[in-house]
Amino acid sequence: MRQHILSLLSDALPTVDFSSDFLFSELDSLSIVNILMILSDEYGIKLDSSDVTPRNFKSIDSLVSLVESKLNR
């Protein structure tokens, strides 16, 4: 799943360095919207503004954890 998410997001947002552990600080609101949309569509999960926290968007791994937690609900 990690590789698939990384590939999807890197493809959609080519200027973002998804290897960063400070991902949230690299993103702007348009990038956040795109990530929410891509992950919602790909995994059929509901993401909203309350999910957009520095912790959830810290790195690609934390985004994977966010998706996994939504899928397990």
Next chain:
Amino acid sequence: MTLEESIHAHSVTTPDKTAVICGDSSITYSRLWESIVGRAAALQAEGLEPDRPYVYRASQDIDFVITYCAVHYAKAIAVPLEHKASEESFRAVKAEVESCTFSDDIVDILYTTGTTGKSKGVMLSETALVSCADNFICDLHFSPDLLFIISGPLNHIASLFKMHPVLTVGGTVCILDGLKDMNAFFDVFSLPYSKVATFLVPASIRLLLQFSYDRLCSVADKVDFIETGAAPITSHDMELLSKALPHSRLYNTLGGTEIGAVCTYDFNDGKYMEGCIGRPMKNSTVEVTPEGNIIVSGLTVMSGYVADEESTRKVLKNGKIYSADLGYVDEAGLIHLKGRQGDVINVGGFKVDPVEVENAASSFAAVEDCICIADTHPVVGTVLKLLVVTKDDAELDRQALARHLKSRLDPHKVPLYYEKVSSVMRTYNGKLDRKYYRKQN
């Protein structure tokens, strides 16, 4: 009264009142005034002289407010650039403004998109800034008990020119670093203020409606007003926002760096008229020619462009700004926008000249030819797309190209979408055929 004179007055009458909040930091009017005076002295000690420009990157924090006002207090000219402005553009602006002399009424130079692939410095007088703040105070009813959220970049007129009326009336500014942390945006509503207002570009309103509608409804009682502008908002979003905030004033404003804030319309009227910008504000006059061109005059208009008399002459004639906006006046006397002349692309309220993007892309080794066009994003509306013809038909390394552009352009000018094409459309005389792509979009 200027912004700095107002802050000084509030530092005497309401010294302990909070003037600016940013994250966990805040500053009272008395501390703000002390900091402005101290910073002005420091800048003067570093060599800043009256009527000379001070170029700096606009940080998104309290320090920006101190520096901005300190430059004015030192009788110098504030030239705030985008926080992430590239070294190249910073140096170019600095060299340009430092080679010029300015009249003593110029207090701000704001860089905005030009029509030649190069940003233009818009010179603004103290009268223009004070009159623009007065327009907001009188027509949008800024009050001392207001907490105003500024989430956009502070070098942009839509944010910077909101700081003026809020601090002029003795209200409180809350600075956020964009809207990406929507939890931070909603946390502001838990602060002990009964009236909260903000400016949001239509793309940000769409973002809130799409991902935070219920949370927006839950803070409705505190929302005094929301102002939008800088790009068209749809009738659908006007209606949705009105339903979420039934008792709030919701303004659609016509403004621009060259003209100031000049017209506004409260669309929480059950009509949700798309494109309507209402009537001229107190210090502004707006005319619409029979051909549909919008002409603005009054106290808020710019003094001219830096080092570009030819462009100034084209736009500013006898104190009137001949804008690129097109519109009409309805039977009720309300002004409506219906488009814009020229090739500039409006991305979330930022005007982008595609030529600037194409010039930067052309310096990337693998690019043979390219055109920057507008594309539609399902949530935020207009975004930039770059169509690229590669040399020797090689594969397009989108990531490398995007990072190349990111190192040369302001962030909002970097396209979101990239597509390799076999050729780009050109007119019979070899110019890029932008009309063809506009029709396609």
